[in-house]
Amino acid sequence: MSSAISPLAPTEITDMPAVAGVKFATAAAGIRYKGRTDVLLAILDRGTTVAGVFTQSKCPSAPVEWCRAKLKSGKARALVVNSGNANAFTGKTGRQATALTAALAAKAAGCSPNEVFLASTGVIGEPLDATKFDGVLATLAETAAPGDWMSAAKAIMTTDTFPKLATATVKLGKANVTINGMAKGAGMIMPDMATMLSFVFTDAPISASALQSLLRDGVEDTFNAVTIDGDTSTSDTLLAFATGHAAASGAPKISRAGDPRLKAFTKALHTVLADLSEQVARDGEGARKLIEIIVEGAVSKKSARKIAMSVANSPLVKTAIAGEDANWGRVVMAVGKAGEPANRDKLSISFNGIRVAKSGARDPSYNEQEVSAAMKNPKIQIRIGLGLGKGRDRVLTCDLTKEYIAINADYRS
Amino acid sequence: MSSAISPLAPTEITDMPAVAGVKFATAAAGIRYKGRTDVLLAILDRGTTVAGVFTQSKCPSAPVEWCRAKLKSGKARALVVNSGNANAFTGKTGRQATALTAALAAKAAGCSPNEVFLASTGVIGEPLDATKFDGVLATLAETAAPGDWMSAAKAIMTTDTFPKLATATVKLGKANVTINGMAKGAGMIMPDMATMLSFVFTDAPISASALQSLLRDGVEDTFNAVTIDGDTSTSDTLLAFATGHAAASGAPKISRAGDPRLKAFTKALHTVLADLSEQVARDGEGARKLIEIIVEGAVSKKSARKIAMSVANSPLVKTAIAGEDANWGRVVMAVGKAGEPANRDKLSISFNGIRVAKSGARDPSYNEQEVSAAMKNPKIQIRIGLGLGKGRDRVLTCDLTKEYIAINADYRS
Numbered sequence: 001m002s003s004a005i006s007p008l009a010p011t012e013i014t015d016m017p018a019v020a021g022v023k024f025a026t027a028a029a030g031i032r033y034k035g036r037t038d039v040l041l042a043i044l045d046r047g048t049t050v051a052g053v054f055t056q057s058k059c060p061s062a063p064v065e066w067c068r069a070k071l072k073s074g075k076a077r078a079l080v081v082n083s084g085n086a087n088a089f090t091g092k093t094g095r096q097a098t099a100l101t102a103a104l105a106a107k108a109a110g111c112s113p114n115e116v117f118l119a120s121t122g123v124i125g126e127p128l129d130a131t132k133f134d135g136v137l138a139t140l141a142e143t144a145a146p147g148d149w150m151s152a153a154k155a156i157m158t159t160d161t162f163p164k165l166a167t168a169t170v171k172l173g174k175a176n177v178t179i180n181g182m183a184k185g186a187g188m189i190m191p192d193m194a195t196m197l198s199f200v201f202t203d204a205p206i207s208a209s210a211l212q213s214l215l216r217d218g219v220e221d222t223f224n225a226v227t228i229d230g231d232t233s234t235s236d237t238l239l240a241f242a243t244g245h246a247a248a249s250g251a252p253k254i255s256r257a258g259d260p261r262l263k264a265f266t267k268a269l270h271t272v273l274a275d276l277s278e279q280v281a282r283d284g285e286g287a288r289k290l291i292e293i294i295v296e297g298a299v300s301k302k303s304a305r306k307i308a309m310s311v312a313n314s315p316l317v318k319t320a321i322a323g324e325d326a327n328w329g330r331v332v333m334a335v336g337k338a339g340e341p342a343n344r345d346k347l348s349i350s351f352n353g354i355r356v357a358k359s360g361a362r363d364p365s366y367n368e369q370e371v372s373a374a375m376k377n378p379k380i381q382i383r384i385g386l387g388l389g390k391g392r393d394r395v396l397t398c399d400l401t402k403e404y405i406a407i408n409a410d411y412r413s
Numbered sequence: 414m415s416s417a418i419s420p421l422a423p424t425e426i427t428d429m430p431a432v433a434g435v436k437f438a439t440a441a442a443g444i445r446y447k448g449r450t451d452v453l454l455a456i457l458d459r460g461t462t463v464a465g466v467f468t469q470s471k472c473p474s475a476p477v478e479w480c481r482a483k484l485k486s487g488k489a490r491a492l493v494v495n496s497g498n499a500n501a502f503t504g505k506t507g508r509q510a511t512a513l514t515a516a517l518a519a520k521a522a523g524c525s526p527n528e529v530f531l532a533s534t535g536v537i538g539e540p541l542d543a544t545k546f547d548g549v550l551a552t553l554a555e556t557a558a559p560g561d562w563m564s565a566a567k568a569i570m571t572t573d574t575f576p577k578l579a580t581a582t583v584k585l586g587k588a589n590v591t592i593n594g595m596a597k598g599a600g601m602i603m604p605d606m607a608t609m610l611s612f613v614f615t616d617a618p619i620s621a622s623a624l625q626s627l628l629r630d631g632v633e634d635t636f637n638a639v640t641i642d643g644d645t646s647t648s649d650t651l652l653a654f655a656t657g658h659a660a661a662s663g664a665p666k667i668s669r670a671g672d673p674r675l676k677a678f679t680k681a682l683h684t685v686l687a688d689l690s691e692q693v694a695r696d697g698e699g700a701r702k703l704i705e706i707i708v709e710g711a712v713s714k715k716s717a718r719k720i721a722m723s724v725a726n727s728p729l730v731k732t733a734i735a736g737e738d739a740n741w742g743r744v745v746m747a748v749g750k751a752g753e754p755a756n757r758d759k760l761s762i763s764f765n766g767i768r769v770a771k772s773g774a775r776d777p778s779y780n781e782q783e784v785s786a787a788m789k790n791p792k793i794q795i796r797i798g799l800g801l802g803k804g805r806d807r808v809l810t811c812d813l814t815k816e817y818i819a820i821n822a823d824y825r826s
C-alpha cells in the first residue's frame with residue numbers, strides 16, 4: 001500500500017448509512033501484509049439475493065470460478081474477501097483453497113458453502129494458504145456488526161491509496177431503499193495484483209435474476225468504461241447483494257428487471273457504480289490527472305467505445321497528458337489505429353472545451369497559450385468528434401507517469 | 414535525437430555494398446532539426462519497379478495516401494524522405510505539400526511526378542512547408558551518388574539513437590543480386606512522431622507485382638511482428654525498389670512471386686526485413702531489454718500472434734522485465750486478456766529457457782535465484798506453451814522504462 005494518497009482522491013469522506021441485513025467484520029490474517037487488516041467477512045441475512053459480473057479473462061482466478069458456479073442459485077449468506085494473494089494461476093491447490101475457505105465461512109455463518117461468495121486480490125501464482133482463515137472466520141462471524149463500511153473498504157485494499165465507497169438512497173414503491181458500494185482499484189495496473197473488486201449491497205427486495213440484469217446493464221458504462229493500462233485482470237469481480245429488508249417497510253418485491261417501479265433504483269445503482277469506477281480511475285497507479293474521453297459522431301456506440309478505449313489505452317496520449325501537452329497528433333494516431341470507421345478530414349478534437357483541431361487539421365483559432373493553461377487542470381476532458389453518425393461513448397482513464405514505472409518495475413527488487 | 418545510443422544497438426557497423434541503379438544525396442533543409450541532415454533524395458534508374466506496404470491507420474498521413482495512389486503503375490524514379498514533420502493530419506495543405514514536393518523532385522530527377530515516392534516523419538498536425546525543398550532537391554539530384562548508405566540512414570532518423578541498415582547478397586539464377594535496406598524506428602513510441610519508415614533496394618530484375626507479393630509476405634513476421642508500445646503510426650511506410658540492373662550480369666527477369674528461382678531471394682529479403690525490424694525493437698524509446706515472445710501450442714498462428722501481441726503490449730509485463738522480475742503472473746494475465754483460446758491448466762511459461770510455470774501453476778522445480786540471474790540478460794525470451802494445438806508465433810518488443818515516460822511526457826514542455 002502506497003503511503004502517499006492520490007492527489008485525485010475525493011476530498012470528503014462518504015457518510016455511509018447502514019443496509020439492513022448486512023454485517024461486517026475485518027481481521028489481520030497475515031496473508032501478505034503486516035500490520036493491517038487483510039480479510040473481510042460480510043454476513044448476509046437469510047433471503048439475500050446475489051448477482052455478479054466477472055473478468056472476461058481466459059485465465060480467471062479460482063475465486064472467480066467459484067463465484068460463477070455458485071451464482072446459479074442466486075442466494076448468498078456470506079462473502080469472504082482477502083487481500084495480499086489473488087489465488088490465481090494456482091491450479092488444483094487454488095480450487096482446494098476456495099473450497100476450504102467456503103467451508104470455514106459456511107460453518108462460521110451457519111449456512112451452506114454454496115451460499116458463500118469469495119474474492120481474492122494480490123499476488124498471482126502463489127498458493128493461498130486458506131488454513132490461515134481457520135479460527136479467524138469463526139471469530140469474525142461472532143463479532144460482525146452493521147455499519148463500519150470504512151473498515152470493510154480498507155480491508156480489501158492492496159496498493160490503493162484510499163478506500164472507495166459510494167451510497168445512494170431512493171424510493172422503491174413508497175419505501176426508501178439504500179444502495180451501498182465499495183471497490184478496490186488501482187490493481188489493474190498494480191504489480192502482481194491485477195485485480196479490481198467491487199461489492200454492492202442493498203436492502204431492496206429484488207430477485208437474483210432481476211439484480212443480475214440490472215448489474216449487467218449498470219456495469220457497461222461504469223466499470224467497463226474505465227481503463228488504467230489496458231491490462232485486464234484475472235480476478236475482476238463485481239458482486240451485488242440484495243437483502244430484501246426494505247420489504248418490511250413497504251418496498252414492493254421485484255422479480256423482473258423491466259419492472260417500471262425500478263426506474264429510480266436503476267438510476268441510483270448506476271450512480272453508485274459510476275462513482276466507484278471513477279474512484280478507481282482516480283486511484284490509478286501514479287495517476288496525477290483524471291482523463292475523460294468523450295467520442296461523438298461515431299457510426300455506433302460500440303464503435304465510439306472502441307475508439308475511446310484506443311485513445312484511453314494509448315501510452316503516447318497518456319504520457320502527453322502527464323506532460324500537460326495538448327498533443328492532438330497523438331489523439332489522431334489513436335483514433336486511426338482503432339480500426340473503426342473514421343474520416344480524418346471530418347475529425348475534430350477539444351481539450352477541456354477548447355477546440356484544437358477541426359476538419360482534419362489544426363483549428364485556425366487555436367491558441368497554444370490558452371490550451372497550455374487548460375492542461376494544468378487535474379481533470380482533462382478530451383472530446384473527439386467524428387462527424388459520421390450518432391454513436392457516442394465516454395471512457396475514464398488516468399495519465400501515465402514515471403511513478404507508474406517505479407511501482408511496477410521496482411516492485412519485487 | 415537522443416544523445417545516448419541505445420545499449421541494445423548493434424556493436425558492428427554494417428558494410429553496405431552498392432546497389433546498381435540507386436544513388437543518394439542528403440541535405441539539411443531545416444524542416445525542424447538544426448545542424449543535421451533531414452532530407453534524403455534517392456534517384457532510381459529507369460526501369461525500377463516498386464512495391465509498398467503502409468500503415469493500417471484510418472487517419473494516414475498525406476505521403477502515405479500519395480504513395481498508395483502512385484503504387485498502381487509499379488514504376489519509381491525517385492524517393493524523397495524528410496524527417497522533422499510527418500505531414501499527417503494536415504488536410505488540404507498536406508495534399509498540396511505532397512504534390513509540390515513530387516513536382517520539385519520530378520523536375521530535379523527528370524521524371525514524372527507519378528514516379529516519385531514520398532515519406533515524411535516527425536510532428537503530426539503541423540503544416541509541412543514544401544517550398545523548403547525548392548532548390549534543395551535540384552542540388553541533391555545533381556550530387557546524388559551511389560554508396561553512402563550510412564548518410565542516407567542518418568538523414569531519416571528522428572529520435573532514433575542509431576542508424577538502421579541491413580544487407581544480403583544472394584544468387585538469382587547464376588547472378589549475384591544485392592538487397593539493401595534501411596529503417597527508422599523508435600518513432601512508434603516517439604513524441605509527436607509516431608512513424609516507422611523503411612526502404613529496401615535491390616538490383617534484382619523483379620516485376621512490381623511479384624515484388625509487392627514478396628514484400629507483403631515478408632513483412633508479416635518481421636515488421637508486423639514488432640511492437641514498441643502498441644501505438645500504430647499514421648505514417649508507417651515500407652517501400653521496396655528493384656532496379657533490375659542485375660539482369661545485365663545474367664539474373665533472370667522475374668514476373669511472378671511464385672517463381673521457384675526466387676527461393677534464395679525471398680529468404681534473403683526476409684533476413685533483411687527481420688534484421689531491420691529487430692533493430693527497430695532494439696531502439697525502442699528508453700529500451701534497456703530486447704524482449705522476444707514465443708507462443709507455441711496455440712490453436713493457430715493467428716491466435717498465437719494475438720496472444721504474443723497481448724503479452725508484448727502489456728505495460729505490466731514490460732515494466733516487470735525492466736525491473737528484471739520474472740513475473741509470470743503478469744504473463745498469465747496478458748494471455749488471459751487476449752481473448753483467444755487458452756486453458757489455464759495447460760499453460761507453461763519459460764524465461765530465457767528456465768521454466769517457471771507448468772500445467773497452470775508454479776513449476777515445482779522453480780528456483781528464484783536461477784531465474785533472477787537470467788533476468789539480468791539484455792535479451793529476454795519469454796516462451797509460452799498453450800498445449801492446445803500447433804499454432805506458433807514470435808514477436809519482438811522492448812521493456813518499458815522511466816526513460817520512455819521522460820521522453821514522451823516531457824517532450825514539448
